[in-house]
Amino acid sequence: MLAGVLHQIMSGIATGGIYASVALALVMIYQATHHVNFAQGEMATFSTYIALTFINAGFPYWVAFLIAVVVSFGIGVAIERVLMRPLANAPVLASVGVFIGLLLIINAMSGWFFDYTIKQFPSPFPDHPMLGGYLSGHELGSTAVTLIVLISVYLFFRHTRLGLAMRAAAFNPTSSRLVGVRVGWMLALGWGLAAAIGAVAGCMVAPIVFLDPNMMSGILLYAFAGALLGGIDNPLGAVLGGFAVGIIENLGGAYLVGTELKLTMALVIIVAVLTIKPTGLMGRRVYSRV
């Protein structure tokens, strides 16, 4: 029993890492725009297809992976510049409409370019159990990759000039412009980074769930639950929330509701957080004066 629980927790951390990455991508765009990017999951799926295309063309795995990450970054920047920029001062519903439209368009593009059949996606990690059988080689490897990504993103935002400028632009656009920060470009960079993080998450999850145009839709829901649980305006909270949701999902699926109702737990978490503590566990309460 105990070994079983431990096993569930460990693989919960492995999938939680994926949710944490996507949650972080959501938070990055939320902080800058105060909108949840519903298309984040489909963008990641599309990125995974890009990686698969290059792998099938004979590129080594990590080269294909890197190409997918870089191209996704470019796509993210382009989406902000071309689609989101004109909406900077649009009403909320207009933005939500565009996000949903983007979701449908990218989903359809994935199906159109790469067809709707379910595809296998290779893992770059060894295929045998590790850590005394608690984790598969892929789970361990993908956890390591997500941790590297999360730590690099943290270091980038904490310790580089550009990272500081991006945070400043999200917190206080006017003051940022007054010290010479090019706020528009910081937003575009944020989109690029979010897309790149999504690409990593997509490539890491695809060997487990298989690749099809709807691969990320469930994962986005878990990630959103994680982001809300930790606090949608707090990157660290969202990351921890993502890991927590991964563990809850695995334990609940194994001992509570069964695998068929796992996704329901994500919805339960979302509803529970929004009704009981809308700011999330680590979120900031926002006061506005009217």
Place this chain on the structure above:
Amino acid sequence: MRGVRDAGVTNLLEAKGLHAAYGETRVLHGIDFAVRQGGVTALLGANGAGKTTTLRAICGLVRTRGELILDGKRIDGMATEDIVRLGCAHVPEGRGTFMELTVEENMRLGAYTRPARETTDDFEHMFDYFPRLKERYKQQAGTLSGGEQQMLAIVRALLLRPRLLLLDEPSFGLAPLVVQEIFRILARIKQDAGVSILLVEQNATIALEFSEDAYVLETGRIVMSGSSAEIGQDEGIRRSYLGY
């Protein structure tokens, strides 16, 4: 470039027929003014006269019509980020503190447009003016008092190494003693840095004392301009526009 009023003295900034509007609401109706090189110019007037809008117009934060010339170069219609890079620093209304960031990060942002190695000495220099910011260096800026945030806003602007400093109500919401302290330090900064200042103030007494030239704005039009000493002595102006 010759002065609008004072031929023979160079103007760092000149505005000619400056209009500004927020959407449909027109706030400035074609005003002319100048800021002398190395001098302090005050912009006075009641609430809603258009003082803050004038500063925002200079920085490109509001839609304008008319000419704005900074050191011989047209800046109207330019992006805020580019105007800032030409050496125009703005201490905005409400101080514009990055509340979530530390004092250190606020200061780093002030120096954002300059190479990091150039600014180390400047940081020390700023602590010289405002020792309290050194004590609070690692603290979140949102926890600072109003006076400290005002100091931080001034420091952020100075770290740009500006030629023109736009100050929007540095006395706002502060205790008289703190206001005195800030203006004492501003006087030092003006001497050391050779920066020209355009000062917006509701507190006319302080503003006229601190400046050499002054303009009085009323509902988007300039109704009076002259040396600060003259304007301070004119009883009619004092009573109608400055309220003391």
